[in-house]
Amino acid sequence: MRKLSFLLPWVFMLILTACGDRAELEDLGHVVVLGVDKAEDHQVAVTFQIANPQVGSTSQASAENEPPSDILTITAPDIVSAKELAQSVASRKLNFTHLNTMIISEELARTKQFHHVIASSTGDREMRREIHIIISKEKASEFIHANKPKLETRPHKYYAFMQDRWRDIGFVPDATINRYFERLSGELFLAIYATTTRSPKHEKDEDQYLAGQVPQQGGDPVQVMGSAVFKFGQMIGTLTGEETRIALFLRPKAVNRSVVASYPDPRKKDFRVTVRLLRVSPTDVKINVHKDPTEVKVRVPLKVQVIQIPSLVDYVLDLKYQEQLKRAIKESLESKANALVKKTQEQFASEPFKWYLFARKEFWTMKDYREYQWEKKYTEAKVQIEFMPSIESFGKQFKPPQIHEQ
Amino acid sequence: MPHDKGWRKSRAKTADNLMTEDQPFSFRLQTNADLLKEIFYYPTNLALKVRNLYIPLLDREGMVFYWEDSVDTQTIEAHIVGPLLQTKEIAMDSGDIATLLTKHVLTAASSKKISFIQEAIDELINGNTVLFTEGYAHALSISTTSFEGRTISLPTVENAVKGPKEAFIESASVNRSLIRKHVREHDLICELITVGERAPKQVSMMYLHSIADSELIEGVKKRIMDIDTDTIMNLSMLEQHLEERPYSLFPSILATERPDRAASFMYEGHIVLIMDNSPLALIVPVTFWALFQTGEDWYLRWAYGNFIRLIRLISVFVALFTPSLYIAAVTFHVEMIPPDLMLAIAATRERVPFPTLVEVLIMEVSFEILREAGIRIPSVIGPTIGILGALILGQAAVQANIVSPILVVIVAITGLSSFAIPEISFNFGIRILRFLMLFVAFFTGFFGIGLLSTFLVAYMVSLKSFGVPFLSPMAPFQPSAKDLLYRPILRDRLLRPFYASPQDQVRQKKTERKSSR
Numbered sequence: 045m046r047k048l049s050f051l052l053p054w055v056f057m058l059i060l061t062a063c064g065d066r067a068e069l070e071d072l073g074h075v076v077v078l079g080v081d082k083a084e085d086h087q088v089a090v091t092f093q094i095a096n097p098q099v100g101s102t103s104q105a106s107a108e109n110e111p112p113s114d115i116l117t118i119t120a121p122d123i124v125s126a127k128e129l130a131q132s133v134a135s136r137k138l139n140f141t142h143l144n145t146m147i148i149s150e151e152l153a154r155t156k157q158f159h160h161v162i163a164s165s166t167g168d169r170e171m172r173r174e175i176h177i178i179i180s181k182e183k184a185s186e187f188i189h190a191n192k193p194k195l196e197t198r199p200h201k202y203y204a205f206m207q208d209r210w211r212d213i214g215f216v217p218d219a220t221i222n223r224y225f226e227r228l229s230g231e232l233f234l235a236i237y238a239t240t241t242r243s244p245k246h247e248k249d250e251d252q253y254l255a256g257q258v259p260q261q262g263g264d265p266v267q268v269m270g271s272a273v274f275k276f277g278q279m280i281g282t283l284t285g286e287e288t289r290i291a292l293f294l295r296p297k298a299v300n301r302s303v304v305a306s307y308p309d310p311r312k313k314d315f316r317v318t319v320r321l322l323r324v325s326p327t328d329v330k331i332n333v334h335k336d337p338t339e340v341k342v343r344v345p346l347k348v349q350v351i352q353i354p355s356l357v358d359y360v361l362d363l364k365y366q367e368q369l370k371r372a373i374k375e376s377l378e379s380k381a382n383a384l385v386k387k388t389q390e391q392f393a394s395e396p397f398k399w400y401l402f403a404r405k406e407f408w409t410m411k412d413y414r415e416y417q418w419e420k421k422y423t424e425a426k427v428q429i430e431f432m433p434s435i436e437s438f439g440k441q442f443k444p445p446q447i448h449e450q
Numbered sequence: 451m452p453h454d455k456g457w458r459k460s461r462a463k464t465a466d467n468l469m470t471e472d473q474p475f476s477f478r479l480q481t482n483a484d485l486l487k488e489i490f491y492y493p494t495n496l497a498l499k500v501r502n503l504y505i506p507l508l509d510r511e512g513m514v515f516y517w518e519d520s521v522d523t524q525t526i527e528a529h530i531v532g533p534l535l536q537t538k539e540i541a542m543d544s545g546d547i548a549t550l551l552t553k554h555v556l557t558a559a560s561s562k563k564i565s566f567i568q569e570a571i572d573e574l575i576n577g578n579t580v581l582f583t584e585g586y587a588h589a590l591s592i593s594t595t596s597f598e599g600r601t602i603s604l605p606t607v608e609n610a611v612k613g614p615k616e617a618f619i620e621s622a623s624v625n626r627s628l629i630r631k632h633v634r635e636h637d638l639i640c641e642l643i644t645v646g647e648r649a650p651k652q653v654s655m656m657y658l659h660s661i662a663d664s665e666l667i668e669g670v671k672k673r674i675m676d677i678d679t680d681t682i683m684n685l686s687m688l689e690q691h692l693e694e695r696p697y698s699l700f701p702s703i704l705a706t707e708r709p710d711r712a713a714s715f716m717y718e719g720h721i722v723l724i725m726d727n728s729p730l731a732l733i734v735p736v737t738f739w740a741l742f743q744t745g746e747d748w749y750l751r752w753a754y755g756n757f758i759r760l761i762r763l764i765s766v767f768v769a770l771f772t773p774s775l776y777i778a779a780v781t782f783h784v785e786m787i788p789p790d791l792m793l794a795i796a797a798t799r800e801r802v803p804f805p806t807l808v809e810v811l812i813m814e815v816s817f818e819i820l821r822e823a824g825i826r827i828p829s830v831i832g833p834t835i836g837i838l839g840a841l842i843l844g845q846a847a848v849q850a851n852i853v854s855p856i857l858v859v860i861v862a863i864t865g866l867s868s869f870a871i872p873e874i875s876f877n878f879g880i881r882i883l884r885f886l887m888l889f890v891a892f893f894t895g896f897f898g899i900g901l902l903s904t905f906l907v908a909y910m911v912s913l914k915s916f917g918v919p920f921l922s923p924m925a926p927f928q929p930s931a932k933d934l935l936y937r938p939i940l941r942d943r944l945l946r947p948f949y950a951s952p953q954d955q956v957r958q959k960k961t962e963r964k965s966s967r
Binding site: 066067068069070072074076095097098101102104105106139141142144170172198200201204 | 780781782784785789790792793794795796797798799800801805806848855892895
């Protein structure tokens with residue numbers, strides 16, 4: 045009897061528990077990229093890019109004649125039912141656990157349907173909240189089909205590398221489903237903006253581009269630049285790469301710690317100075333909700349590493365010049381930031397800078413904060429932005445070689 | 451006990467109907483001699499040697515008995531027969547023959563007077579020489595024991611890079627001597643306890659009187675004396691008679707082949723058991739921590755000792771969990787594997803016809819077969835096993851699509867880690883538990899691993915070794931030298947374990963750091 049009572053829980057545990065979840069690894073079809081397009085009748089066309097484990101992963105068991113991934117599109121009411129329906133085509137059980145990138149067409153993103161698709165998809169246990177959201181200018185299925193990176197055979201690796209780059213350079217925000225869910229009550233959510241189409245234009249500032257506008261020859265078909273702006277779960281506009289960078293600077297904390305950008309040379313108007321901006325401490329945001337209009341004071345401490353001075357002006361030894369350069373950078377950044385703030389106030393009527401966190405702090409209860417209507421107050425707020433750059437270094441070689449004419 | 455008496459009776463029958471074990475000697479020399487000869491099946495069995503002699507001092511006939519191959523004949527010659535034949539007269543004459551001979555004639559190291567047949571049998575079997583004289587109903591047993599054995603050699607299991615390199619051998623007296631060399635204390639006590647009814651063996655129980663807890667000593671002694679069996683061949687079998695839970699996967703007694711380790715345990719209040727024919731010493735009681743510690747942890751400097759201890763701790767976990775974690779991750783928790791690795795596993799798994807569990811079992815069982823074969827294989831053909839093993843557990847198995855390549859890595863690291871567990875019983879325990887873990891992981895994934903681990907910890911907490919909780923002094927917590935997962939520097943090893951005698955808890959006083967000046 046004692047033995048039996050000892051064994052019974054174990055037997056029940058084995059019979060009744062998660063055994064049904066078990067699946068052998070090779071039975072699963074790992075969807076690594078998911079594309080969602082608008083279809084008729086409130087349906088969505090879901091594109092699955094399924095990784096082929098036998099291509100590019102190991103030399104032990106490679107299949108030479110198979111493509112690295114299989115792409116198929118299914119139209120269904122939602123993602124989960126599309127997944128089920130796709131099973132009529134796919135030989136393996138589709139699995140989202142390694143899904144890390146979701147491409148959504150701008151067409152769908154600009155409708156109310158977007159939120160319904162995203163919000164309901166997380167009901168699926170396999171959907172991760174750290175899935176990156178990319179808004180494509182064209183249809184998501186076209187984007188996925190066109191994306192054939194030259195250096196990466198396996199699609200998941202391409203996106204994994206790209207996500208690391210985005211974090212470094214800050215041309216695009218680090219947008220995940222989780223962050224999207226955090227910003228649904230009026231705050232702006234920035235999603236990654238990308239395209240495989242091209243509409244090149246030339247800008248003097250190297251980062252004032254949107255995806256597709258970067259002058260490019262050769263290379264991969266996908267351009268990722270700028271961000272798609274969402275408010276109340278619907279896309280309402282775009283920010284260029286530079287605006288995205290500024291927006292990230294104005295946030296209290298940002299994932300990207302340094303960016304390289306060029307600023308007008310204060311001594312020679314035709315030249316620009318390329319610098320690396322480092323964030324050393326969080327951006328300081330002070331909001332006075334008691335004043336009308338609301339006062340917002342933002343101070344952004346920055347460290348500047350001067351990398352290139354094409355004008356060859358001696359900023360290194362001349363402290364006066366240095367002061368001028370610092371002021372030039374500061375003014376350039378501030379004017380851009382002010383323009384961005386103005387744009388968000390007028391065009392989007394909300395802010396993507398996470399300043400709501402500071403406004404919310406000023407209230408005792410959530411109810412008070414909601415009644416205050418921060419987004420509305422923000423559109424009229426007096427925003428004072430101060431960048432505080434301090435020059436840290438002048439690159440590896442202080443003094444560029446000079447040409448000595450006789 | 452009834453069955454006890456039964457076999458005694460039957461044994462008496464086989465030897466001699468008349469003989470009982472406490473039959474006293476006769477006054478007649480020839481009667482005694484005949485009786486002994488009959489008991490030892492003389493002359494069929496030529497092991498019993500008899501030498502008749504005339505003892506001039508007593509003016510009587512005498513007989514010297516000894517058992518061939520267990521005595522040193524040189525000693526008999528020089529210290530018994532020689533003096534008996536040569537001594538003609540002595541200055542004083544005292545009454546008893548035995549006393550007289552011991553005092554004035556025999557030059558052997560020790561001798562004692564015996565009066566019963568059974569005593570004579572025991573003495574002879576243990577290599578002593580028995581001297582009978584005419585008209586005297588007693589005999590004299592003179593110690594002349596000399597069994598053959600090997601000399602002290604290097605430890606074969608518990609190797610140490612830095613530390614003494616002597617190991618116990620099969621002789622109890624040599625082993626005791628090795629311990630005494632390490633523990634030179636006047637209160638190092640060696641008690642002899644006899645176990646076994648048919649062929650009684652002596653167990654030497656050694657402890658430091660001032661440090662070991664007297665209750666513990668009594669307990670261990672009682673446990674040994676309570677053993678009711680015909681014979682105990684050696685310590686390995688004594689260990690199984692002593693333990694409280696014979697079915698347990700965790701050992702509750704530690705066996706070591708290092709005298710220095712036994713000595714250091716003695717200083718912590720443990721009791722050391724030694725027996726003939728066992729190149730080991732048993733240490734009781736023992737806690738979980740002793741099972742994966744080695745003497746070298748303390749011989750090496752603080753950082754190095756902790757480093758190897760950490761490595762061994764990791765290897766315990768690796769040996770126990772790796773295959774089951776692999777199974778759980780691959781069959782239940784695919785999202786936990788990095789995508790690159792996941793795809794590589796999936797690619798190779800595609801051509802393997804078995805489920806993951808079967809695949810893992812094939813490899814794990816092959817490894818265990820290889821390991822067992824490695825021990826049993828005659829050393830002459832030993833090298834073949836390396837070749838065969840490499841075939842089974844290597845590239846060939848992968849190329850035959852029986853297993854996926856990652857499994858080779860997993861089985862290899864698991865096998866390697868299990869070799870790093872120093873205690874052989876604990877090693878077996880972990881290896882068996884690994885299979886249990888494997889099945890649970892296959893059925894319920896991490897959930898099952900978690901449950902079984904919880905169960906194991908609960909079980910270990912409930913275990914006791916001679917009254918000492920297995921996981922103490924961590925759980926239940928007791929003040930201790932903190933020599934558990936981490937070892938402190940030597941200066942901070944202040945306390946003895948709580949189960950040592952309460953009078954002597956403090957090993958050393960906290961000392962201030964001595965300046966180098």
